Amino acid sequence: MKPELSVVKIGGNIIENESALGDFLNDFAAMKGNKILVHGGGRTATRIAGQLGIPAQMTGGRRITTRETLDVIVMVYGGLTNKNIVARLQGLDCNAIGLSGADGNTITSGKRPVKDVDYGFAGDIREVNGKAVKALLESGMTPVFCAITHDGKGQLLNTNADTIASEVAIGMSEHFETSLYYCFEKKGVLRNVEDDNSVIPHIDTESYKQLLETRVIADGMLPKMHNCFNALQRHVGKVHIGLPGMIAGKEDLFTTLTL
Numbered sequence: 001m002k003p004e005l006s007v008v009k010i011g012g013n014i015i016e017n018e019s020a021l022g023d024f025l026n027d028f029a030a031m032k033g034n035k036i037l038v039h040g041g042g043r044t045a046t047r048i049a050g051q052l053g054i055p056a057q058m059t060g061g062r063r064i065t066t067r068e069t070l071d072v073i074v075m076v077y078g079g080l081t082n083k084n085i086v087a088r089l090q091g092l093d094c095n096a097i098g099l100s101g102a103d104g105n106t107i108t109s110g111k112r113p114v115k116d117v118d119y120g121f122a123g124d125i126r127e128v129n130g131k132a133v134k135a136l137l138e139s140g141m142t143p144v145f146c147a148i149t150h151d152g153k154g155q156l157l158n159t160n161a162d163t164i165a166s167e168v169a170i171g172m173s174e175h176f177e178t179s180l181y182y183c184f185e186k187k188g189v190l191r192n193v194e195d196d197n198s199v200i201p202h203i204d205t206e207s208y209k210q211l212l213e214t215r216v217i218a219d220g221m222l223p224k225m226h227n228c229f230n231a232l233q234r235h236v237g238k239v240h241i242g243l244p245g246m247i248a249g250k251e252d253l254f255t256t257l258t259l
């Protein structure tokens with residue numbers, strides 16, 4: 001039997017909320033077994049780019065990454081956010097190691113081809129180096145990935161953190177029985193985004209189709225759900241979406257996805 005592994009993703013809304021981030025890091029550090037953290041931080045990048053006079057350009061929930069924006073992203077995701085999270089996990093006795101996809105050649109990608117939109121320095125993932133990540137886990141470390149990959153030829157690329165989480169979970173499922181947790185600021189996928197008490201406890205392929213047709217799923221939830229089903233189709237055992245406390249068994253309600 002394969003050993004178990006949890007891949008946990010947190011997004012910008014948690015990262016920018018000090019009390020939510022502190023609670024999450026306590027829960028994550030206390031999690032037993034093999035674990036990997038993937039963090040976004042889109043909101044922080046937008047805020048700091050604004051302070052530097054660089055406007056954020058988003059389309060369909062994805063960032064247009066100019067050369068100037070890429071510099072900010074590398075500084076914010078790979079520096080400020082990643083290193084603070086790693087240091088705080090170390091302070092909680094979790095032996096975290098911060099990584100971009102370039103570190104240890106863990107995640108390679110290709111610059112997204114220009115079709116209707118030129119996304120600039122945005123990467124589509126080609127490969128997750130499961131062996132390299134497994135070696136870190138086996139030496140007792142907890143990888144903490146930021147939303148940056150590389151093309152293998154010296155170029156860093158900005159990559160959606162939800163996609164990094166699902167591709168890492170998929171890549172690791174050759175070696176581990178893998179569960180994927182998307183933690184964000186709501187209790188789960190909501191039937192009415194205005195009503196926190198309208199959590200849909202279970203979504204399968206059929207109901208996913210209906211939720212797309214009725215536009216219950218919109219904005220940032222669109223890529224998240226797409227990534228969830230991609231992971232399930234490619235051997236990830238469990239996928240959950242909900243509040244960060246779900247990783248510590250503190251939440252009764254969250255969304256479980258199945259094929």
Ligand SMILES: Nc1ncnc2c1ncn2[C@@H]1O[C@H](COP(=O)(O)OP(=O)(O)O)[C@@H](O)[C@H]1O
Nearest residue numbers: 011012013184189190193216217218219220221
């Ligand atoms: N049906 C839905 N249920 C919950 N959230 C939804 C739904 N449809 C759209 N959303 C939006 O998706 C957002 C989450 O996506 P995103 O902002 O990318 O998350 P993250 O914090 O992980 O980066 C929520 O804040 C919410 O505004």
Ligand SMILES: CC(=O)N[C@@H](CCC(=O)OP(=O)(O)O)C(=O)O
Nearest residue numbers: 011012040041042063147160161
């Ligand atoms: C290409 C692309 O869109 N990259 C994302 C990566 C960060 C991210 O995904 O952050 P959240 O999880 O906080 O949304 C961005 O720069 O916004």
